[in-house]
Amino acid sequence: MTTYPSFAAVDLGSNSFHLVVAREVDGRLQILHKEKQRVYLAAGLDQDNHLDDDAIERALHVLAQFAATLKGYEKKHVEVAATYTLRKCQNLRHFLKQAKQVFPYKINVISGQEEARLIYQGVANYIHDDGNRLIIDIGGGSTEMIIGKHHHHKLLTSRDIGCVTMSKRYFDDGKLTEKRFQKATIEAEQNIEAIAASYQKMGWQTCLGTSGTIKTLAAINEELFASKTLTLSSLLQIQAHFIAAQKLEYVDLKSLPPERKSSIAGGLAVLIGAFNQLNMAEITYCDHSLREGLLHELAQNDEFDIRARTIASFADHYAVDTEHANNICQTIKRLFDAAKAPWQLESLDLETLRWAVQLHEVGIAINSSGIHKHSAYVVSNSQLPGFTQEQQALLGALIRFHRKKIKTVDLNALIDIESQPQFAKLLTLLRLAILFHQKRQKNLVPEYTMVVTNQTVELMFEQTWFEQHSLFAADLEQEQAYWKNLVLSLNIATY
Numbered sequence: 001m002t003t004y005p006s007f008a009a010v011d012l013g014s015n016s017f018h019l020v021v022a023r024e025v026d027g028r029l030q031i032l033h034k035e036k037q038r039v040y041l042a043a044g045l046d047q048d049n050h051l052d053d054d055a056i057e058r059a060l061h062v063l064a065q066f067a068a069t070l071k072g073y074e075k076k077h078v079e080v081a082a083t084y085t086l087r088k089c090q091n092l093r094h095f096l097k098q099a100k101q102v103f104p105y106k107i108n109v110i111s112g113q114e115e116a117r118l119i120y121q122g123v124a125n126y127i128h129d130d131g132n133r134l135i136i137d138i139g140g141g142s143t144e145m146i147i148g149k150h151h152h153h154k155l156l157t158s159r160d161i162g163c164v165t166m167s168k169r170y171f172d173d174g175k176l177t178e179k180r181f182q183k184a185t186i187e188a189e190q191n192i193e194a195i196a197a198s199y200q201k202m203g204w205q206t207c208l209g210t211s212g213t214i215k216t217l218a219a220i221n222e223e224l225f226a227s228k229t230l231t232l233s234s235l236l237q238i239q240a241h242f243i244a245a246q247k248l249e250y251v252d253l254k255s256l257p258p259e260r261k262s263s264i265a266g267g268l269a270v271l272i273g274a275f276n277q278l279n280m281a282e283i284t285y286c287d288h289s290l291r292e293g294l295l296h297e298l299a300q301n302d303e304f305d306i307r308a309r310t311i312a313s314f315a316d317h318y319a320v321d322t323e324h325a326n327n328i329c330q331t332i333k334r335l336f337d338a339a340k341a342p343w344q345l346e347s348l349d350l351e352t353l354r355w356a357v358q359l360h361e362v363g364i365a366i367n368s369s370g371i372h373k374h375s376a377y378v379v380s381n382s383q384l385p386g387f388t389q390e391q392q393a394l395l396g397a398l399i400r401f402h403r404k405k406i407k408t409v410d411l412n413a414l415i416d417i418e419s420q421p422q423f424a425k426l427l428t429l430l431r432l433a434i435l436f437h438q439k440r441q442k443n444l445v446p447e448y449t450m451v452v453t454n455q456t457v458e459l460m461f462e463q464t465w466f467e468q469h470s471l472f473a474a475d476l477e478q479e480q481a482y483w484k485n486l487v488l489s490l491n492i493a494t495y
Helices: 053-069 084-088 092-102 112-124 163-170 178-202 211-225 232-245 258-278 290-299 306-317 322-343 347-359 371-380 389-400 408-414 417-436 463-468 470-485
Strands: 006-012 016-025 028-038 078-082 133-138 143-149 152-159 206-210 449-452 456-461 489-494
Touching (some): 016 053, 028 290, 112 133, 112 290, 133 258, 163 258, 470 489
């Protein structure tokens, strides 16, 4: 009998947390279970972007429930994505430390661009048409807008306007006036204005809206006007209906659930702003989004990893010397194999090192002097589809310190102290592999053996060869000095 393993996607949104369990059968996803809990995370952000204790407590309570549902699931079968509120909050480390106590799966905080990409994939794997399509997702803290065709996106953007944040700013006391809607809509338009021209130039044939705000507005539209399709005219009529009620508590609509009332006015203003700026004709609701995007990427085979495609595309764009990078990767694999067991390294660590190797010279297009700084800047500040913010930051830090001095102040700025021991293990392997290939000729790489302990790396070379290569010996001596700010030390021996 064929077995079909199930896997799960968890979406930690600014308004709600979602859990979806699915399995893949003959290339298609079957949804087995769904959970949705209101958390109102964005409402817990103060003006300094600190998440308050009440919001954290609500989040931890739901994460504990999700952990119970997922009990027994392997970590590789669970993908967790956190969006706007957690990528904005200044006390993220505090939150993640507490979350780890009740939720054993890694929480990946993703960028707005990555959120938009996953939303598009969630739609593209279910909705098929031949023309360009515009996807709009109004979340609690941000709004994502994507134009794509088939499975490929063409334009991605994430704007810092969401139904919760806008409602908190303009409708927090529940009063609904024309002036407030006008101010909220103008802010939404100002936020969208920067991308409007490029989106209109690209164009689209169909427009789909995802997630709760547009789902609710479509339901209200159907209740009031017997149509599920939203237009600017119908949205303005919904706005007029709200204004006539004067206060949110007086809005009496079967299609507006109580838990959505506090955020619907802000979401409505955002969508009206989008219609005005993008000259949209209409939008219809689509019941697929970020969660489905996560599920489909979990279901894909390793060879279709979006991150591998991203790295290859990025390296090609910057004309990276791929032969040189591949040679370093071969040495990285050998070093990794020697260190894997004593350092308890995982396969993702090797992939991360390979990605760092492939990108460590992208900065040469700027200037060969200070290439480690230029390359790190490019990698850290570019859009890397498939990578979480943490993964991209790790890549940038590895590349930043792949050569020259490792200053404590710079290291502490990029890597938190708790993560530095693990970071040092990866960094030392990267530095050694690149050092071994500094002459850029594969046949000049030295023969060596390596032994590692928890705190040391010992390299051994044949004595006669080592004596004949005094420059390389001097480079290794310099490398020993560079490691002084790491938790590892480098020992050199001959035999």
